[in-house]
Amino acid sequence: MAETIADTRRLISKPQNLNDAYGPPSNFLEIDVGNPQTVGVGRGRFTTYEIRVKTNLPIFKLKESTVRRRYSDFEWLRNELERESKVVVPPLPGKALLRQLPFRGDDGIFDDSFIEERKQALEQFINKVAGHPLAQNERCLHMFLQDESRTLPSG
Amino acid sequence: MSFFGFGQSAEVELVLSDAESRRRVEHKTEEGKKEKYFLFYDGETVSGRVILTLKHPNRRLEHQGIKVEFIGQIELYYDRGNHHEFVSLVKDLARPGEFTQSQIFDFEFTHVEKPYESYTGQNVKLRYFLRATVSRRLNDVVKEMDIVVHTLSTYPELNSSIKMEVGIEDCLHIEFEYNKSKYHLKDVIVGKIYFLLVRIKIKHMEIDIIKRETTGTGPNVYHENDTIAKYEIMDGAPVRGESIPIRLFLAGYELTPTMRDINKKFSVRYYLNLVLIDEEERRYFKQQCFALLSLMQLPVAMGRICPRRPLGSPPCPDHGEETFRKAA
Numbered sequence: 001m002a003e004t005i006a007d008t009r010r011l012i013s014k015p016q017n018l019n020d021a022y023g024p025p026s027n028f029l030e031i032d033v034g035n036p037q038t039v040g041v042g043r044g045r046f047t048t049y050e051i052r053v054k055t056n057l058p059i060f061k062l063k064e065s066t067v068r069r070r071y072s073d074f075e076w077l078r079n080e081l082e083r084e085s086k087v088v089v090p091p092l093p094g095k096a097l098l099r100q101l102p103f104r105g106d107d108g109i110f111d112d113s114f115i116e117e118r119k120q121a122l123e124q125f126i127n128k129v130a131g132h133p134l135a136q137n138e139r140c141l142h143m144f145l146q147d148e149s150r151t152l153p154s155g
Numbered sequence: 156m157s158f159f160g161f162g163q164s165a166e167v168e169l170v171l172s173d174a175e176s177r178r179r180v181e182h183k184t185e186e187g188k189k190e191k192y193f194l195f196y197d198g199e200t201v202s203g204r205v206i207l208t209l210k211h212p213n214r215r216l217e218h219q220g221i222k223v224e225f226i227g228q229i230e231l232y233y234d235r236g237n238h239h240e241f242v243s244l245v246k247d248l249a250r251p252g253e254f255t256q257s258q259i260f261d262f263e264f265t266h267v268e269k270p271y272e273s274y275t276g277q278n279v280k281l282r283y284f285l286r287a288t289v290s291r292r293l294n295d296v297v298k299e300m301d302i303v304v305h306t307l308s309t310y311p312e313l314n315s316s317i318k319m320e321v322g323i324e325d326c327l328h329i330e331f332e333y334n335k336s337k338y339h340l341k342d343v344i345v346g347k348i349y350f351l352l353v354r355i356k357i358k359h360m361e362i363d364i365i366k367r368e369t370t371g372t373g374p375n376v377y378h379e380n381d382t383i384a385k386y387e388i389m390d391g392a393p394v395r396g397e398s399i400p401i402r403l404f405l406a407g408y409e410l411t412p413t414m415r416d417i418n419k420k421f422s423v424r425y426y427l428n429l430v431l432i433d434e435e436e437r438r439y440f441k442q443q444c445f446a447l448l449s450l451m452q453l454p455v456a457m458g459r460i461c462p463r464r465p466l467g468s469p470p471c472p473d474h475g476e477e478t479f480r481k482a483a
Binding site: 006007008009010011013014016017020021025026027029057058059127128131132133136 | 323325326327332334342343345346347349352353354355356392394395396397398400402433434435437
């Protein structure tokens with residue numbers, strides 16, 4: 001043959017430690033948004049959602065945490081991230097201003113199906129954001145997810 | 156002078172003296188088509204003949220001189236008016252005069268320097284061609300014949316591997332290794348990716364070959380990037396301590412040798428792009444430059460074997476044996 005056959009044997013590599021191979025992965029991060037509750041009376045009413053975090057990532061102070069947040073808190077988080085970090089932040093579900101007008105046939109923003117839709121979209125949003133390595137370095141994300149003591153500054 | 160129509164009254168043809176034996180290779184044209192051209196190497200003599208055929212014999216053909224040129228030039232597509240000739244040889248074949256019958260002129264350009272490889276790219280073209288010109292008062296009769304030149308290099312003495320640890324602090328640490336830094340066009344890239352830390356949810360990993368054609372100088376530098384290959388090397392989530400092998404055969408892709416600052420006009424470089432994609436479609440990548448060479452092709456005797464000839468002895472033409480060069 002005109003050419004020598006190329007040596008395509010694999011490069012030598014270290015055998016994998018069995019603990020690494022069969023142990024739990026180091027990238028476990030699960031965030032659930034659930035249990036919506038409407039608080040307050042009359043025009044001051046608003047809905048809060050339970051944000052439950054389970055993780056083994058060392059960047060999160062708590063391996064498990066639960067906080068309650070409302071839609072405007074998500075808006076605050078999104079604005080902080082856009083301003084402070086270089087992350088391209090995904091969009092939030094809509095503000096539903098039309099639903100807040102009076103004389104509607106349904107419950108407006110307290111309508112069950114609307115709350116369910118919004119809850120799912122918020123869960124997608126927060127998972128996407130919290131999994132981003134650069135967003136994980138931002139204080140605002142950890143305040144939002146795990147700091148139960150404070151309510152977030154309103155927008 | 157012909158009163159009948161505006162067609163040429165003479166036809167010019169260029170024929171190489173070794174047209175029968177010289178190898179032809181495929182080369183892409185500017186429009187993207189593949190055509191065959193005669194292959195030359197640096198230092199080879201270019202010889203042949205110019206055949207001048209009169210369309211109307213017995214009618215005179217007046218001319219201001221006949222010459223043949225061998226030209227190597229670089230054309231930048233955005234600056235077509237200026238061709239940069241780096242090789243320009245001329246042979247005068249006939250002084251001004253007239254012909255009444257067809258003529259044949261032999262020519263030879265001895266040991267012509269052809270320093271660069273022929274290249275047809277996105278924004279620049281480097282070509283070599285013969286041009287025969289019959290000068291006339293109103294319009295010259297011109298015939299061009301393109302040839303292709305390949306450069307060859309020897310096996311590099313030093314060809315170290317590329318090994319690097321890269322990543323994102325506390326999120327993803329990998330060590331990648333490629334077995335060489337200089338590959339030839341039919342080579343195989345053998346390597347591996349070793350995961351030191353995986354705190355993100357990886358979905359798959361691929362390796363891309365990027366070709367970057369750079370034209371222009373100073374403030375007018377223009378880079379044209381082209382992804383020549385995308386090759387998935389891993390599907391699924393890796394964990395710490397895992398090693399993913401890489402085996403990428405280059406022969407399947409349209410590659411040219413790396414060209415560095417050719418005549419100070421353009422460069423062609425290749426990069427390996429290692430890309431990891433996580434579950435949210437975020438991309439993490441590391442780009443690494445590598446060199447492509449066209450290697451000295453070793454001629455090998457191959458042909459029919461005479462069954463009676465002992466191994467190792469010279470071939471015997473009386474028994475119908477042939478030897479011919481086969482370049483890979």
